[in-house]
Amino acid sequence: MRLTTISLALQSIGLISARAITHPNLRVETFINHGSSFDMVSSLIIGSQAAVLIDLPMAIEGAEALADWVKLMKGVLGEKSIVNKVHLPTPYDFSFFTLPGDEATPIHFLNPLTGDTVDETLFWIPSIKTLIAGDSVYGHDMHLWLADSLTKALTESWLSTLDLIDYLKPNVVIPGHSLSNKKFGCSIDVDHTRTYLKYWQKEIEAKGLDHFTPQVIFDKFNKQFPGLLNLNSSTSAFLLNSTAEQFGRGGTRQVHYIDLAAYADVEALDGWTM
Structure with missing residues (x-):
């Protein structure tokens, strides 16, 4: 993944609020984007209070399927946990990031x-x-x-x-x-x-x-x-x-x-x- 895509993943898709879950460690769930997205693997890093999506599919139908998968997380994260606000991507100048509640x-x-x-x-x-x-x-x-x-x-x-x-x-x-x-x-x-x-x-x-x-x-x-x-x-x-x-x-x-x-x-x- 290139840095421009990192910015998109972190900000355009953004942090997915996940306040309903309490796990002692981060965990990663994966989703395969089949078809015209060339079986690309998207990863959802889930923390104690938020989550972030890494690697987005290259086709519209893949993005829609991925969005449906993320929405299924409402059963785990809570109905009000999935935010819909879109943020314009901006450069990210740090070499790491932390999720809220998981700064360690x-x-x-x-x-x-x-x-x-x-x-x-x-x-x-x-x-x-x-x-x-x-x-x-x-x-x-x-x-x-x-x-x-x-x-x-x-x-x-x-x-x-x-x-x-x-x-x-x-x-x-x-x-x-x-x-x-x-x-x-x-x-x-x-x-x-x-x-x-x-x-x-x-x-x-x-x-x-x-x-x-x-x-x-x-x-x-x-x-x-x-x-x-x-x-x-x-x-x-x-x-x-x-x-x-x-x-x-x-x-x-x-x-x-x-x-x-x-x-x-x-x-x-x-x-x-x-």
């Missing part, structure tokens, strides 16, 4: 890091050892978005982000996209993402742009990671097709609105390492 359990921003693109932000909740990893981690049941990984430095930096996640030793890692939220754990999705990236790094990226045709790239990934083209979701096939077209000879390239090819210095990308 801050939520930290880890950024800027590299995931499936640059300037990713991860949400780390040390009090419950939970990491909302955004698009730095993909569910083990799907292919990855690699169409923004235009340089070897971007791939290497993404792997560094996964190493950082390991160093944190989280109990739960919530990926940015997943077909299901039933098996979020400490390593299953991180390990899948790392294995996938290393295969990409060795078998495709190292050969250079246009070495293979899109069909060959598609087939190689499909053979190496069987079972990820789920018939109940088009997301995984879309992600793999995008990778194949981006790097395959004669393929249809993605339109990039920032110069990702300029990110060629892994030391600059991993400036957080001293």
